[in-house]
Amino acid sequence: MQPHSLKLSPDSDLIISIKEFSFSNNLYGYVSGVVGNLSKACIQCPGSQEISKFEGNLEIVSLNGNFNNGDVHIHLSFADEGCNVFGGHLEQGSIVKKGTDILLVSFENKTIDISKINLNDNKSRVKAYILKNCPWSKRSIRLLDSLSVPYDSILIENDKDFQKVNSLSDHNTFPQIFLDDVFFGGYEELSKQAKYDYLKSFK
8 A cells, every 4th residue: 555645736637647646657556645626627416417616715515436557436525615525436537726735655556357257266365346436445545555465456337247256156246255255245245344354354
């Protein structure tokens, strides 16, 4: 786990800056924190195909999401001068006003394509089957990384992938954590085990 401080100057585009930084440094990880403001904000609200645009003195409330070598999925929330808060998917055109400091945390990218492997042939004791943009999947990966537990993260992207892992676990929710090819549980079970022994039993 490696922290990175990204300091953006006025007129920088928020999402382009993160894309370029992660691409030029070949980084995979998450946005951990932010302090700053914007003169313009562009977001896509849930369920809408339109881009909503805002201008003014906009204070960034939160910025979270992931980046993978230039590919990003990030959510932005911000407040206007009346303390009205807005949020959605960060889009190009969100411009820094005075300055913005972003803390990024990168990890070794261990996400692999399930269609190219035999589910029972990996060397890691821990396998985490995850869904894209699933908050509980992301929390499980962060927990494993924070406690330095070796694992394979396997992204479930279609029904065929789901049927393969479901045949092993007989569970429909994600993430699905396996230890030594035996289904262990999801985020809740992983979190309880972490409180019990800091996942030392998983190493």
